[in-house]
Amino acid sequence: MSSSPGSLRRRLKQAHRDLRGARKIFRALVSTEHPLLAHIIPIRRCNLACEYCNEYDDFSKPVPTETMFRRVDKLGELGTSVVTISGGEPLLHPELDQIIRRIRKNGMVAGLITNGYLLTAERIQRLGRAGLEWLQISIDNVTPDEVSKKSLKVLDKKLQLLAEHADFHVNINSVVGGGVSNPQDALTIGKRALELGFSSTVGIIHDGDGQLQPLGDEERRVYHEMKGMEKRSFTRINSFQDNIAQGRPNQWRCRAGARYLYICEDGLVHYCSQQRGYPGVPLEKYTVADIRREYLTEKSCAPHCTVSCVHQVSILDSWRAPQLPGPAPASAGAGELVQIEQSGLD
Numbered sequence: 609m610s611s612s613p614g615s616l617r618r619r620l621k622q623a624h625r626d627l628r629g630a631r632k633i634f635r636a637l638v639s640t641e642h643p644l645l646a647h648i649i650p651i652r653r654c655n656l657a658c659e660y661c662n663e664y665d666d667f668s669k670p671v672p673t674e675t676m677f678r679r680v681d682k683l684g685e686l687g688t689s690v691v692t693i694s695g696g697e698p699l700l701h702p703e704l705d706q707i708i709r710r711i712r713k714n715g716m717v718a719g720l721i722t723n724g725y726l727l728t729a730e731r732i733q734r735l736g737r738a739g740l741e742w743l744q745i746s747i748d749n750v751t752p753d754e755v756s757k758k759s760l761k762v763l764d765k766k767l768q769l770l771a772e773h774a775d776f777h778v779n780i781n782s783v784v785g786g787g788v789s790n791p792q793d794a795l796t797i798g799k800r801a802l803e804l805g806f807s808s809t810v811g812i813i814h815d816g817d818g819q820l821q822p823l824g825d826e827e828r829r830v831y832h833e834m835k836g837m838e839k840r841s842f843t844r845i846n847s848f849q850d851n852i853a854q855g856r857p858n859q860w861r862c863r864a865g866a867r868y869l870y871i872c873e874d875g876l877v878h879y880c881s882q883q884r885g886y887p888g889v890p891l892e893k894y895t896v897a898d899i900r901r902e903y904l905t906e907k908s909c910a911p912h913c914t915v916s917c918v919h920q921v922s923i924l925d926s927w928r929a930p931q932l933p934g935p936a937p938a939s940a941g942a943g944e945l946v947q948i949e950q951s952g953l954d
Contacts, residue, residue: 632689643866647869649671650670652668653665655726658748658757670703683869709739725762732774753789755788767804783810784812788813812853860919862918880915906934
């Protein structure tokens with residue numbers, strides 16, 4: 609970002625976010641009975657149709673704002689630390705700013721994952737005034753193709769607007785692996801993100817059956833160079849990706865359903881976006897007893913999991929509370945691609 613007086617304001621806000629983040633982590637170390645991160649969906653509709661994505665449609669209406677308020681308030685009652693608004697494309701919700709304000713009113717960190725297409729200078733400023741604290745855009749390639757339209761060529765002007773107008777943290781996530789024709793694109797995207805003053809992360813794409821095909825030589829080279837570009841913070845706790853890059857499963861204690869909640873547009877709690885259906889309990893009925901149960905439940909899908917945000921929030925509890933086997937979640941649909949998500953827990 610620029611060296612104008614606004615950059616000092618951004619640095620001060622970042623210092624405040626870092627302090628809040630440290631407090632949230634300390635609280636998480638003391639107590640295991642509250643969610644660290646929740647993804648909440650205000651609309652399933654998206655203005656794009658990326659081939660690898662199984663999290664959108666082209667017809668759904670926005671969840672009513674009052675319904676979203678009740679869900680946000682419930683997450684506040686459960687003691688949730690961070691709420692990430694996702695989709696679909698959340699910028700399509702007409703009252704998104706009010707939802708962000710409601711998250712902040714409940715004392716929770718407010719984040720947003722967007723494809724970036726609908727960003728304007730005025731929209732970015734509104735998000736900042738609403739209290740947004742971090743935003744992520746995943747850019748899949750330099751030039752749009754049949755797999756993804758989320759390209760640097762299309763979005764670079766949006767990134768420039770963010771660099772000029774955003775007081776919140778911005779992370780740009782690029783990808784390597786299946787479905788990405790040119791691994792070098794990830795480096796181009798990552799370097800552009802750093803040039804604009806953003807943070808940069810890299811994800812690995814695998815198919816929805818959970819098959820961990822190792823990266824090729826060039827993909828591994830790009831992956832390791834990208835890892836070297838990542839800034840050190842809680843959100844960059846992603847050493848599990850090293851095993852994924854080599855096609856090896858990870859042995860870890862997934863705390864989905866406890867430390868991490870995925871709340872779909874119907875208000876049901878799921879393990880994550882790729883394991884919808886478990887536990888499938890309405891958020892309004894979710895209790896500390898549910899959190900305790902899922903905290904101690906072993907997930908059979910964990911060894912092949914590529915969902916970064918779940919790994920990140922689970923790392924704080926990796927040393928305690930052994931788990932017992934639970935139900936076997938079904939894998940995502942055959943042939944679909946699953947992109948690693950970042951949590952934005954700054």
